[in-house]
Amino acid sequence: MHISKFSHSNFFFLFFLNLALSSLIRAQSAGSAEAYKVKEDLNALSEDAIPVEIWLPKVEDSLAVYQMPKVVPGTYKVHNYGLFVRDFAAFNEAGDSLPVQKLSINSWQIKRAQELHRIQYWVDDSYGDERGRPIFAPSGSSNEEEVFLLNQFAYIGYLEGYKNLPFELEIAHPQGFFGSGAWPAERSDTLDHYQFPSYFLLHDNPMMYCQPDTSSVWIGNSKVELSLYSPNKTVNADTTMALIEAVLQASAEYLGGSLPVDKYSILIYCQSDLKGDFSYGALEHHRSTVLYMPEVDGAIFYEGVRDIVAHEFLHIITPLGIHSEYIQDFDFANPEMSRHLWLYEGVTEYNSHLVQVRDSIYSKEEFLEVMRDKFFANDQYEDLPLTAVSKHTLDIYHDQYQNFYEGGAIAAMALDLYLIEISGGGMRLMDLLNNLSAVFPADTFFKDEDLFRIMGELSFPQVETFMVRHFEAGEPFPWERLFANVGLDYSDEGKTMGWSIGTDELSYDLEQDRFLVTNEEGIDSFGEALGLKARDQIISINGDTLNLFSFQTVLADFQGTLQEGDEVVYRVARPKRNDKFRIKRLKTKAFKVEYDESHLLKWQEEASDRQKAWRKIWLAQ
Structure with a gap:
């Protein structure tokens, strides 16, 4: 999507x-x-x-x-x-x-x-x-x-x-x-x-x-028109456009300041049945994109639209621009898959967040959190070579496809950091994509099996080896070295102190529209102090209602403003017999808990001038 x-x-x-x-x-x-x-x-x-x-x-x-x-x-x-x-x-x-x-x-x-x-x-x-x-x-x-x-x-x-x-x-x-x-x-x-x-x-x-609800802006030399259908008029086109215009402008600047089309259309269909299909997302086209979104007002909608539009918009680079023969002459009846979905989806997903940090829509800390989430998501999938999963995404590895937005994105980040390293700060991933675009404009294609060789020819010979080792053979990326180049310390595993919501085992009750504590094993010391029990359904945290669409905002507010010793109040629905619930008020004083953490990233306090320079080249911050 x-x-x-x-x-x-x-x-x-x-x-x-x-x-x-x-x-x-x-x-x-x-x-x-x-x-x-x-x-x-x-x-x-x-x-x-x-x-x-x-x-x-x-x-x-x-x-x-x-x-x-x-x-x-x-x-x-x-x-x-x-x-x-x-x-x-x-x-x-x-x-x-x-x-x-x-x-x-x-x-x-x-x-x-x-x-x-x-x-x-x-x-x-x-x-x-x-x-x-x-x-x-x-x-x-x-x-x-x-x-x-x-x-x-x-x-x-x-x-x-x-x-x-x-x-x-x-x-x-x-x-x-x-x-x-x-x-x-x-x-x-x-x-x-x-x-x-x-x-x-x-x-x-x-x-x-x-019935039309549209809004438009000029992005460089192109008119971008947004059309929105909201059955209950919960959201509207003008507000949506105002909140995504910055990322559209940032994407256009990343593309060189202009778009290759005179008009680009964003079609947003909002689904009011929030207990129905959750296949929210988007599908890209050369001159437009279609979004299917939940009809909810607030950050979950507007931030979701912003990130999705950034992704779909940047598909102009690939595969709508750079692509193999299997995209050029697409067989709608019996398609053959390319080995390079990591390029079409992974690179695009990475770029969609990179443009936002480079334009200061994200802070560099927010960008790292986005990418850490992708590390966590990637851990849930099998450890397989990206090219093999891509080639067989319609059959053998159909259940691995979603990981191109997670593992594919962090692979793109690794390639970006490697290019900065091997070029001494003279080349980024975007520069290599521009080189590929110059050789393979939208009306041409590369041969699937030749891409890694061509990438080496258009950058450095070592790049072909890097792609074969890590993208084709599945060798782990050298994250400690790549991140150290830009002043980041990386650890696979470690311990950290932080604010907890009381459990790391949550599931969701669609009927009640509430998160529930899955089991006793996931309840930590803060959850014990609160008095959380397995199967408790969390109604609110400090007065803020918690559900599928408010989860991200409520947790960000809760953990971002909490101080040691603050009173924390939960309202939970505790199940009784006959599918009934008892509403309980749980409270305790805030304290941090120690927990195991993976993919730890921390900016070095004493980064060298070279590290700072390469970080600036990478993130423009």
């Missing part, structure tokens, strides 16, 4: 070609032999489904196969969008039915294809689906009376062998609805027309139709 990122010459060529040919394509008949014409009717919504009608290019063979995507770029997970298609039918120009056979979840074979003129079917949305079909929400679809989130790959497929033909898309929509998105459209009150030169560009441009 979160961008300095490079020539997008081919993309700009297609964009301006689209504008130049727009009127010509619009004039073509529905049965054009060289294009698809698609109609989606949002007004015909019925039981969370909409009808799709497609006039097809001329087919010469007797058989044709219509294909819906199995996987889409950026998700690295099998979703099988054909699952949501029903009542599929094919017709000739006279309106007679043609024989259709469903070959697989995602494909339909049409016989007498020389006569094929039109197909039609209904598409159910993924958000309303209750049949156990897990779809990463930002890559899903919503068909509701108040909002339509249209990731077009969930609605439209292509004929095998005809994927790269133009698509003309017509969307009929309720009056008062506006279709937000980055791609240009010819609009009227109830009907919009889009022209896409290929299926890839159709799939790459999501849209959201609803």
Whole structure:
């Protein structure tokens, strides 16, 4: 689910070609032999489904196969969008039915294809689906009376062998609805027309139709537009944009001060059912990103949007810019995975936080805490080579994919620190990415197996060895040395004194919307002083309600302001029989506890001038 990122010459060529040919394509008949014409009717919504009608290019063979995507770029997970298609039918120009056979979840074979003129079917949305079909929400679809989130790959497929033909898309929509998105459209009150030169560009441009709540800013030479759907009006576009504008500006500066597109669109769909699907996050595209977020006001929403947008925005560097052959010509039906998801997701995730510390949105201490959290998360996964996990992320290692945002990010940090070390402060990771972008602009690609060699050629020969040893062979990174170069002491394990919340074993009760103490073993000396018991559900700490969405803020306030001897008051719900609870007030005086800690990082008080200089090169602080 979160961008300095490079020539997008081919993309700009297609964009301006689209504008130049727009009127010509619009004039073509529905049965054009060289294009698809698609109609989606949002007004015909019925039981969370909409009808799709497609006039097809001329087919010469007797058989044709219509294909819906199995996987889409950026998700690295099998979703099988054909699952949501029903009542599929094919017709000739006279309106007679043609024989259709469903070959697989995602494909339909049409016989007498020389006569094929039109197909039609209904598409159910993924958000309303209750049949156990897990779809990463930002890559899903919503068909509701108040909002339509249209990731077009969930609605439209292509004929095998005809994927790269133009698509003309017509969307009929309720009056008062506006279709937000980055791609240009010819609009009227109830009907919009889009022209896409290929299926890839159709799939790459999501849209959201609803009563408009939008806000925009200029970032360098580009207009960034944010469109937000909040069913209960809990959050709004103007406030959200005001709180993320700084990170957008910081990301643009990290990219060199300008963006490779004239317009960038941020689509935010807020989910009001906070006890439902928790697959919050985002999916990147060349000119836009889709966010699926909880509808809650406050830091959990705005900080979440800020960090996610920074990540997705910086995907402009990779894979939307730098990428291998498997991204360049993506196979929607049977994709082959690259060995370099560490680059596409890990480097992007690292950069999304690095830009914030370099622009002083984070302090250097806050940045270290973010990266330490990634060390902790990485410890929960198997110790496997990043390239192997990447290559087999759809099958053998599908349960390891999330670690590219954790272990992949700290691997990117290790590479950044190594480049500073080996260059004597003359090269950072961003410099190497710029070199790669110059050799492999967005309309070209590198061969998957050649990347480490190329990285060495564009920086230092030792870099190839570093990548092979640590990214391909899985050898641990030399963290003590790398951190020492910038004035940090690092320890794998140690002991520390700090404020505790009484236990390190918490779970969550979705029904009660409360954290609970999982077991007695996790209760420490502070928890014992409070009187915490296993299965206690924590309602509040010092009067601040604790739940899934306030957890980070409440703990930061609690631990950031506490002094030795302060009174600490918890309200807990202690379970009784028959699923009932007794509300109890627990209190004690604050004191620090000693606990085992891992991945300890501490700034050296007597750092050398060279260490300070290299730290400045790394963090700009």
